[in-house]
Amino acid sequence: MASHQVRHGQAQPSRAEEYKLKHTSPQLGERWPAGAHGRGAGWMMGLCGDKFTSTYDLVEQMYCLYxxxxxxxxxxTNAITGSCxxxxxxxxxxxxxxxxxxxxxTNPEWxxxxxxxxxxxxxxxxxxFVKDREVVARDDYVGKVVFDLNEVPTRVPPDSPLAPQWYRLEDRRGDAKVRGEIMLAVWMGTQADEAFPEAWHADAASVHGEGVFNxxxxxxxxxxLWYLRVNVIEAQDVQPNGKGRFPEVFIKAQVGNQVLKTRICSARTLSPMWNEDLxxxxxxxxxxHLVLTVEDRVQPTKxxxxxxxxxxxxLFEKRLDHRPVxxxxxxxxxxxFTVLEGQQWKELKFSSRVHLRVCLEGAYHVMDESTMYISDTRPTAxxxxxxxxxxxxxxxxxxxGLIPMKMKDGRGASDAYCVAxxxxxxxxxxxxxxxxxxxxNEQYTWEVYDPCTVITLGVFDNCHLGGNDKPAGGGPAKDLRIGKVRIRLSTLEMDRIYTHAYPLIVLQPSGVKKMGELQLAVRFTCLSLANVIYLYGHTLLPKMHYIHPFTGNQVDSLRYQAMSIVAARLGRAEPPLRKEVVEYMLDVDSxxxxxxxxxxxxxxxMSLLSGTLGTCRWFDGVCHxxxxxTTILVHVLFLILICYPELILPMMLLYMFVIGLWNYRFRPRHPRHMDTKLSWAEAIHPDELDEEFDTxxxxxxxxxxxxxxxxxxxVAGRIQTVAGDMATQGERFQSLLSWRDPRATGLFVMFCLVAAVVLYATPFRVIALVAGLHTLRHPRFRSKLPSVTSNFFKRLPSRIDSML
Structure with missing residues (x-):
């Protein structure tokens, strides 16, 4: 039995090892330039100065015959149809x-x-081969051209594209020339070639039709993205449809599918005022368009x-600073219209007007994130x-190690692509x-404006290949999520290449699951260390974010609307970046x-408080x-600081300096990745997991x-109790000087007066010495009952007595 358990334990790897980040050693290419229109850093690097050139050295070189x-x-032409x-x-x-x-x-261009x-x-x-398409019979043979692969030239960037040439067509045996010529270019190149993205690839030969573009x-x-801020001030000459009453007026504003309303004006008037921001x-x-309607609340439901x-x-101006609009x-x-006697309709002959202050403010790209995984802090302007x-x-x-995501020809398959x-x-x-x-083996480049940002990469299964591929669970065709990786740039050392295999972990209704590993090579190159240091003291977001801040509810609403707009716009591209992909990358359900x-x-x-709690337990052990x-050493240190109080702040700063140097040995050697233990994804109850995936x-x-x-x-009851206890302690502290308990406040006021006189007459060193020695006194001089201060504080009144 014991030996069976040992063998079983050896066969099953630990979950921690399964989700661990792995260091890899890929055969990366040398630092060589990419094509003039290649997929490397080309179109951005010109903005970053002459220090960097367009490179393609973070991937393994793949050679292709183009x-x-x-x-x-x-x-x-065909002898029968007379055409070709x-x-x-x-x-x-x-x-x-x-x-x-x-x-x-007869002169086609492909x-x-x-x-x-x-x-x-x-x-x-x-x-x-060149062939003539026939609808009924077999396609006619026109001619061919044959190339020996040993004679094909190799194109090395940044060489210009190889010039195509005219070639005479040959018959089936290649002995004689036939009528017609074809213009071709054949060369060996790498994935850095500008022809690579748009080329038909042999490994995707089974994809046809619209699937080729996908x-x-x-x-x-x-x-x-822009914020449209509509300040609804007032309206004039608002007449209700029914006579004999003042209207209960509010304004409804709509932009696309976004609808917001002002409150109902409390004043009974024909010229209501609101002064609200939408x-x-x-x-x-x-x-x-911005559609504004002035509406009257006739009935609660009408x-x-x-x-x-x-x-x-x-029509509206774009505000770039805090100047008023x-x-x-x-x-x-x-x-x-109004109804007259005899049931005749008559159009009203006057017009109302509305007073607005409207402007467009540059939105920040943090708004297209559903959480605080900020990837851009620049304003739109x-x-x-x-x-x-x-x-x-x-x-x-x-x-x-990707797992099958769908069924294809009766077997599991996966057609994976990556989005960053x-x-x-x-x-x-x-x-x-x-x-x-x-x-x-594709390399991409981004300009960085703030190092405290995050890049997100996701792997998906393509379910839009034009065939009969169906998801394993059935339903409409959607690109299935395989996993996601986030990397915070500020955790990367500059000019260092990180090569790691990141575990692709997703939470499914059946539990947490590893879907495979994503191998990346990442490099963050700094242009100016002084600018990076300056940014750490600079505001994270532009000035308008702090001068005209939004409420929490506004931020949540704007973030959701921004995600919907981004998903809709990217879904209109060709090929579309589909809605399910955008939502997963932006954590729409967080x-x-x-x-x-x-x-x-x-x-x-609790993890954050564990250090404070540990310090409190250590100090309690010292006092007892x-x-x-240890207690004697603390006494010696305390007496030194009392004698030389000017050493208190330098000692604290020096202590933090030493701790920082000591922790340098244990600094992270690789970027952070998904932590299933921190996320409580492994120990979750099945019903709680089912609730999380509920609609x-x-x-x-x-x-x-x-x-x-x-x-x-x-659960909410326990949270409510804790929140109530915290509020009670705060209200007790507030009641010290509020005279809600006249005797308690009188005692506290008299104590403050006496303490002020004593502190004025006694040197501060003596006060600190007495207080410290009293705190560190031996247990035999301590009472097991609560202190006078604690008893007095617990007797103070709070507002809980007034709650229902």
Whole structure:
């Protein structure tokens, strides 16, 4: 039995080891330039000075055979149909790639690129066929061109693209020339080649139709977000539809699907006033209008429209600083009719107007994050941008050990791609078809304006390949999440390359699960160390964020609307970055209730307090002489500080300096990653996990909802008790001078007077010496009963007596 347990224990790796960050040693490329239009740092590096050049050295070099099929000319026509519907077919071993066919063209132009990975080349000859598409019979053979792979040139960036050449077509045996020519370019290159992103890849030969566009790598840019601040001041000449009453007026403002309302004006008047701020999130280009309606609350469930106006957003000024915005009057459209005797309708002949102060303020890209994983602190207005302080380069190398995400031809499969987001720039790698160990080897670059920011990378399974692929759980086709990684730039040493395999961990209804590993190479390069040091004392967000701050409810609402706008705009790109991907990258559901998150946050607080509690326990042991030697040393140190009080602050600072130097030995050697223990993802109860994945509103049976509600009431009751105790202690402290208890306040006032006289007449050193020796006195001189101060404080009144 014992031996069986040992063997079982050896076979099962510990969960901590499974979720551990692993150091890797990939064969990264040398520091060599990427193509002029390549996927490296090219388009950004010019802004960062001459210190950096465009490089592609954080990935493993992958060599590919590129074939660019440009066009053909003078192709023969079919003897029967009298026309030619040509297309080109590129064949290398068992791999075949075809261009689109063009109807009735003897001089077709395709301009398509085909890429064959060097690792999968199975032949020494490359054949390019030109064929005539036939609807009924077999496609007609027109001609071909054959290349010996040993004669194919190698293109090394930053060389210009290889010039295509005209080649005469040959017959099937290659002995004689036939009519027609084709323009081609064939070369060996790497993934840094500008043709790599748009090329047809042999490893994705099974993808056809619209799926071809959905597997390509792309760079996306988030829309520029602005806050639309509408200060509703007043309205004039507001007439209700019914006579004999003053209207209960409020204003409803709508921008797209965002709707906000002012309060109902409390004054019974035809010229109501509000002076309320309504804040929206809008994105450039401005497609929506600001629609304002003046409404009358006729009944609790019925509102009548009294006036309306629609204002284009381009009408308002963009505020770049804290200078005031001038208010304006806007006329409302004629809004209603009144009923006369005889049931005849007559249009009202006057117009109301509304007084507004409206401006656009530059939103910060923290608003497209659902939590405080800030990836950009710049305002939208480019005029307020500062120079970048560094460059972030990320090489997305590969993934290992991915699990099947869907069924394909009766077997598990995974078509993985990676998405990275930092600031306004989103990047998406190409999709590697049907592989549990995909290799992307793509490098991307971002400008860094603040080191205290986070880059987020997620791995997804592509379910939009144009075939019959279905998710394992059924339902509509959605790109399935595999895992996510976050890296905080401030934790990276400058100019150092980090090569690690990050565990891809997700929380599923069945529990926490490792989906594989993502291998990255990361480098944060600093342009100016002085600028980085300066930023640590500078405000995190622009000045407008602090001069006109938002409330907590406004921030939550604006953040949600900003995420919806970003998801909608990126979903309109080609290929689209789908909504489920954007929401997962931005943690759209992080605000939902979760017992697991509540426990995790509680124990985070307890972890912070553990040091203070440990210090208090140590000091209590010193006061009770549990270790006489330590207590004597504390007495000696205390007497030295009493004699030389000027040493107190220097000693404290020196002590923190020594602790900091000592902890330098234990500094983190690698970036942080997902911690399942910290997140309480391993010890969570199944029902609590099921509750976290429940929909909102809930879709569970009433009995289960009742049980969870009772549990929530129990937890909330304990929180309520703790909050009440904290409020009671504060109110007792407040009642010292409030005379709620005249005798207690009188005693405290007299004590303050006597203490003031004593402290004035007695040197401070004597007071400190007496207080310290009294605190450190031996246990035999201590009483087991509470102190006078404690007894007095607990007798003070609080406001809990007045609560129902």
């Amino acid at each position: 074939v660019r099929v440009v066009k053909a000319k003078d192709l023969p 519907d040509p297309y080109a077919e590129v064949k290398l071993g068992n791999y075949r790639g075809t261009t689109k066919h063009l109807e009735k063209r 301009n398509q690129v085909f890429a064959f990975s060097k690792e999968r080349i199975q032949s020494t000859a490359l054949e390019v 597997i390509r790598s792309k760079v996306y840019v988030s829309p520029k 804040v929206f999130v809008v994105a450039e280009p401005f497609e929506e 509102d009548e429209v009294l006036g309306r106006t629609a204002l284009p957003l381009t 001038h208010s304006r009057w806007f006329n409302l459209e004629r809004f209603g 480019r005029q307020l941008w500062k120079q970048p302080i560094g460059v972030l380069e990320v090489g997305i190398l590969s993934a290992q 987001k930092y600031g306004q720039k989103w990047v998406r790698t190409r999709t590697i078809i049907d592989s549990f160990s995909p290799k992307w 605000h939902m209730w979760s017992m697991r998150r509540s426990k995790a946050n509680f124990f985070r607080i 002489w549990k270790n006489p030697i 909102f509103p809930t879709s569970k049976p009433h009995d289960l909802v009742r049980m969870r509600y009772d549990r929530l009431r129990s």
